[in-house]
Amino acid sequence: MSSAPRDAPGAGVLRAAFAVARKELGESFRDRQTLLYTFVLPLCMYPAMFWIMVQGVLVVQGQKQARDVTVGVVAAAETAELAVEQLALDEEGRGRIEVVALDPETPRDADTIAELIEREEADALLFLPADRSEDDPAALFFDSTSSQSETARGRVVSALEGWTEELRAEAAGARELDPEVLEPILIQTRKINPSKDDGALVLSLLLPILLVVMCVLGAFFPAVDLTAGEKERQTAETTLLLPIPRLGLHLGKIFAVCATSMIAATLNLLALGLSAGHLLGQLAGLGDGAPKVELPLGALISIAPLAALFAFFVSAVLTGVASLAASFKEGQALLGPVQMLFMLPAMATNLPGMELTATTAWIPVVNVSLAFRGLLVGSASAGPLLLCAFSLTVAALLAIWFSVRLLSSEEVSLSSETISMTRILRILRPR
Amino acid sequence: MTDPTNTSAIRAEGLAKTFHDPQRGVVEAVKGVDLDCHKGEIFGLLGPNGAGKTTTLRMLSTILAPTAGRALIDGVDVAEDPLEVRRRLGFLSGSTGLYPRLTGRETLRYFGRLHGLEGERLEAAIARAFDAFDLHAFGDGRCEALSTGQKQRVSIARAVLHDPPVLILDEPTTGLDIMASSDMIQFIESRREAGTCVLFSTHILSEAERLCDRIGIVYDGRMLAAGSLDELRAMTSKEWLEEIFRELVQRADAGEGAA
Numbered sequence: 001m002s003s004a005p006r007d008a009p010g011a012g013v014l015r016a017a018f019a020v021a022r023k024e025l026g027e028s029f030r031d032r033q034t035l036l037y038t039f040v041l042p043l044c045m046y047p048a049m050f051w052i053m054v055q056g057v058l059v060v061q062g063q064k065q066a067r068d069v070t071v072g073v074v075a076a077a078e079t080a081e082l083a084v085e086q087l088a089l090d091e092e093g094r095g096r097i098e099v100v101a102l103d104p105e106t107p108r109d110a111d112t113i114a115e116l117i118e119r120e121e122a123d124a125l126l127f128l129p130a131d132r133s134e135d136d137p138a139a140l141f142f143d144s145t146s147s148q149s150e151t152a153r154g155r156v157v158s159a160l161e162g163w164t165e166e167l168r169a170e171a172a173g174a175r176e177l178d179p180e181v182l183e184p185i186l187i188q189t190r191k192i193n194p195s196k197d198d199g200a201l202v203l204s205l206l207l208p209i210l211l212v213v214m215c216v217l218g219a220f221f222p223a224v225d226l227t228a229g230e231k232e233r234q235t236a237e238t239t240l241l242l243p244i245p246r247l248g249l250h251l252g253k254i255f256a257v258c259a260t261s262m263i264a265a266t267l268n269l270l271a272l273g274l275s276a277g278h279l280l281g282q283l284a285g286l287g288d289g290a291p292k293v294e295l296p297l298g299a300l301i302s303i304a305p306l307a308a309l310f311a312f313f314v315s316a317v318l319t320g321v322a323s324l325a326a327s328f329k330e331g332q333a334l335l336g337p338v339q340m341l342f343m344l345p346a347m348a349t350n351l352p353g354m355e356l357t358a359t360t361a362w363i364p365v366v367n368v369s370l371a372f373r374g375l376l377v378g379s380a381s382a383g384p385l386l387l388c389a390f391s392l393t394v395a396a397l398l399a400i401w402f403s404v405r406l407l408s409s410e411e412v413s414l415s416s417e418t419i420s421m422t423r424i425l426r427i428l429r430p431r
Numbered sequence: 432m433t434d435p436t437n438t439s440a441i442r443a444e445g446l447a448k449t450f451h452d453p454q455r456g457v458v459e460a461v462k463g464v465d466l467d468c469h470k471g472e473i474f475g476l477l478g479p480n481g482a483g484k485t486t487t488l489r490m491l492s493t494i495l496a497p498t499a500g501r502a503l504i505d506g507v508d509v510a511e512d513p514l515e516v517r518r519r520l521g522f523l524s525g526s527t528g529l530y531p532r533l534t535g536r537e538t539l540r541y542f543g544r545l546h547g548l549e550g551e552r553l554e555a556a557i558a559r560a561f562d563a564f565d566l567h568a569f570g571d572g573r574c575e576a577l578s579t580g581q582k583q584r585v586s587i588a589r590a591v592l593h594d595p596p597v598l599i600l601d602e603p604t605t606g607l608d609i610m611a612s613s614d615m616i617q618f619i620e621s622r623r624e625a626g627t628c629v630l631f632s633t634h635i636l637s638e639a640e641r642l643c644d645r646i647g648i649v650y651d652g653r654m655l656a657a658g659s660l661d662e663l664r665a666m667t668s669k670e671w672l673e674e675i676f677r678e679l680v681q682r683a684d685a686g687e688g689a690a
Contacts, residue, residue, distance in 0.1 A: 016545070023533075023541050030532040030573075238528035240494045242545050243517040410495055411451075420453060 013251065016244035020252025024226055025259055033221040038260055042214075042267035047275040068095040069152035072102045072122030076130045083128055086163040087156065097155055113141045123152035203276060203296055204376040205350055208369040210272055211265055211307060212346035215314045216339045218264025220332075222257045223318035227407070228331030236413055250407040254400060258308075258315035265307060269300060299375040303368075306385075309392035310368040313399050314342060320403030323412050324419040334418070349373065356380060361387035364395040402428070440597050440628030441468040441491060445500035447652075448486050460486040462652040463500060468628050468645075470596065473619060475639040476632040477676065478649035484632035487649070488601050491630070492522045505596050518546065520597040521590035525605030527582040531575030535566055535585040538574065539592055546593035560588035580611030587618055598622055600631035604638065616642060636672045646672070648679050655679040 028034045071087065073080045080101045087097045100122055106112065113125050124142040140156055143149040172179040230236045242249060273296060321338050325331035342365050349369040354360070356370035367388040374380030406412045409427045412419055419427075443466040450458045461483040468474040476484045489495040491502050493513035502509045505519040529538060539560055543553045561570055564584045569577055574585060583603075590598065600619070604612040619642055622629050632649075633639055639646050640660065647657040656666055656679055664670060667678040 019541075019545060023530075026537075027530060027532045233531060234526045235528050235530055237489075237494055237522075237524065237526075238530070241492060241517055241522050242542070243514065243547075244545055245514055414494070417453075423451075423453070426451075 013245050013248040016242075016248025017251035017255055020242070020244070020249055021255035021259065024222070024253060024256035028222045028225060028256060028260055031221065031225055034225065034260060037217050037221060038264040039267065042264065042271040046268065046271050050272075050275050064147070064151050065094045067148065067151055068098060069123045069148065069155055070098045070100055070121070071152055071156055072100045072116060072125045073128060074102045074104060074106045074108075074125060075128035076104050077101075079128045079130055082163075083126065083160075087159045089159060089162065094155070097152075097159065108139070114143075117141070117143050117146075117149060123149045124156060126156060200296060200376050200378070203273065204373045206272065206276070207269055207296070207376060208349060208372040209343075209346050210268055211303070211372055212310075212365060212369055213343055214265040214268040215261045215307070215311050216318070216342045219257045219261035219311070219315045219318045220335055220339060222260045223315065223322040224325070224328055224331035224335060226253045226256060227319060227323035228325035229328045231325075231414070231416070232327045240413065246408060247404065250404045251400070253407070254312070254316050254319050254403060257319050258311050261311040261315050262308060265311065273300070296376055299372065302375045303372045306368050306371055306389055306392060309389065309396050310364075312396040313364060313392060316396060316399035316403040320399065320406045323403070323406050324424065326415055326417050330418050345369075356384040356388065358384055358387060360384075362391045364392060367391055438469045439467055439503070440470045440472075440505055441466060441474070441503070441599075441630055443467075443487075443491065443500065443502040446487065446490055446497050446502055447499040448483075448490060448495060449498045459652055461490070464649070464652075464654045466502075466630075466647065466654065466657070468630050470628050471623055471626045472644045473623050473629045473631070473642050475643035475646045476630065476649050477634065477636070477639045477646050477672075478632075479634060482649045483652040484649050485601055488522075488599050488630070488632055492520060492599050493517055518593070519595055520599055521593070521595040522599045522601075523586055523590040523603055524601040525603060525607075527579075527586040529574040529577075529582055529586055529589070532573060534573055535570035535577070535588070536561075538585060538589055542589050543592050548593065556592055560592055564588045579606055580608060580614070583607060583611055583615065587615070591622075596627060598627050598629045598631075600629065602632055602634070604633070604635065636676070640672050648676060650680050650683055653683070655683050 029038075073083050075083060080099075084099045087099055102116075102122070102125070106116075106125075108127060116122055116125060123146070124140060127139045127141075129136040129138065140153060142153040168182055169179045172182055230239060239249065240246075318335055318338065321334055322331040325334050345363070345365040346369045348354070349366055354366075354370060356367065356374045360370055361367045361384040371380060371385055371388045374385075405428055406424070411423060411427060443464055446461060446464045446466070447459070448461040450460055452458045464483070464487050466474075466487075476487065478484050486495065490497045491504060491509065493509050493516050497510065504516045507515045507519060509516050529535075530541075533541065536557060539557045540553065543556055548556055561567055564587060566584060566588060569581050570585065574582060577585065603619075604615050607615060616638065619629055619631065623644075631642075643660075645657060645659050646663060648655045648663070656663060658666070660672065663672075663675045667675045669675045669678050
């Protein structure tokens with residue numbers, strides 16, 4: 001089958017494209033799925049989900065701390081009494097640590113200990129030898145698969161820290177030594193970066209992936225709706241009769257998909273950036289060392305041109321691929337694997353050591369994600385960013401060519417069945 | 432350029448269309464159709480399903496590119512200047528093809544703007560269309576919520592909003608109830624009076640008999656005969672259109688068999 005008649009491109013192409021894009025956008029925003037992914041998710045659902053998640057974590061943490069735990073102490077009577085005193089010090093503002101004195105002769109073998117914990121006589125077992133020799137150190141046994149046992153472990157370790165210090169000082173004093181020498185290499189760690197850099201790091205792990213995912217999700221439904229959906233609604237013929245150049249018509253559709261994609265990505269990034277600061281602050285307890293998350297406006301503005309190029313690339317690819325389907329359902333099925341081709345490389349950029357270099361700047365998807373990360377943490381340099389912009393421009397132009405070529409084909413625009421790979425190759429073959 | 436002395440509004444010479452069908456291979460849907468329709472004339476393309484009527488109309492309206500042959504709409508070549516052709520014609524099919532999420536008024540405004548109507552001219556044209564096709568009761572509701580007859584009225588208004596000299600209708604009464612079908616027939620007759628060339632396809636013989644100044648019988652991708660009802664009677668020595676149609680089809684089949 002030959003291609004549809006071609007109109008000479010002229011000044012009217014862009015004007016026509018904008019007219020079509022405006023109409024398609026208006027129609028898209030009357031579509032529930034597009035509205036959901038573009039507006040409802042970022043503005044309502046994400047902040048709500050994050051809030052619920054954070055509140056949930058806070059409640060669970062609070063409940064864990066408020067929980068009473070039972071610790072079995074295997075020690076001679078005198079040592080056991082000391083242990084009870086020390087463990088009682090940890091109870092302020094938390095649940096009770098009930099200490100059960102067990103037979104000092106309890107064997108230290110795994111089966112016996114597991115059986116004791118299984119019988120819920122204790123959530124954790126603390127073995128405290130009387131002479132505290134190196135040959136027979138103190139030991140704490142717990143079940144890592146049990147939340148109760150895990151909580152008991154944490155509480156015991158925290159409670160015995162002070163006692164350990166006291167004993168060390170006592171031992172050093174008895175030998176007339178400075179307690180410090182009993183810990184010959186004392187490493188003190190000091191953070192030199194401001195806590196807002198920690199926040200930027202947290203956002204740099206989230207926002208670049210969100211940018212890619214939301215560009216794809218934002219374009220997904222409009223791309224299917226304006227191509228396969230149009231065939232299903234039997235309006236493709238009407239659209240082909242519009243008195244505008246065909247190039248303008250096809251570009252208009254890509255513009256509309258791209259606009260939705262950009263709106264979805266922008267709203268999501270803003271919503272997440274704004275809610276993350278508040279909610280992560282709550283989660284970290286707002287202590288001095290907690291990451292301080294601020295809306296990274298500078299990085300968002302800096303990434304905008306690259307994000308726009310990426311949105312064009314994504315929109316053109318999805319529009320072209322969706323045009324091969326004959327119905328909305330088939331369009332969704334076709335785009336499923338395609339969206340994974342965008343999302344997986346974006347997720348891979350969270351691997352350690354990945355950064356924007358002269359090499360990674362050439363790889364679409366990976367480059368925009370790494371560029372955004374670089375801008376968020378302040379490590380991006382001009383050279384790779386320019387390469388990234390060039391690469392994305394080339395990718396977007398190629399994708400637009402691919403999409404327009406497919407949409408211009410009679411086989412694609414009017415077909416009542418999904419186009420096979422052989423036919424796609426024939427359509428894309430140079431004329 | 433259009434020749435003012437030439438009254439031909441649609442002219443086709445040897446128009447052909449070949450498809451590559453994945454199951455059937457190469458399919459010759461239209462095998463060289465000649466056609467000449469004049470201003471103020473209603474020309475009916477009559478033929479069974481699959482005869483090539485829709486493909487012919489789609490080529491004339493620039494939706495499909497002809498594989499061979501030539502076609503002029505109001506003097507403009509469909510292959511050389513398809514954009515100008517689309518400006519000069521109104522196209523309507525039985526499926527209406529309305530954008531479901533737009534209202535009738537928005538549909539008219541969209542098409543009007545793309546046809547170069549702006550501001551007061553556009554609003555005046557929409558108001559005329561609302562009056563002419565009685566769209567006031569439902570024209571501001573979304574098209575997806577309209578009945579088939581209401582959709583068809585919005586669709587007609589869309590097709591003639593820019594007052595095209597040529598109107599192409601592909602089985603326009605398909606799926607319509609008696610009242611809506613009757614409205615459509617009245618509309619087609621009114622366009623003849625307005626000097627518009629109307630080319631429409633149908634497989635309903637009574638419609639063709641009632642409306643058409645001339646009829647073209649299409650079968651297996653070919654135009655078997657074209658002329659007024661009297662001319663077709665003379666060609667076949669048959670009285671009724673149904674008999675004429677059968678006679679021409681039998682002759683065509685016999686000719687193929689002999690060949």
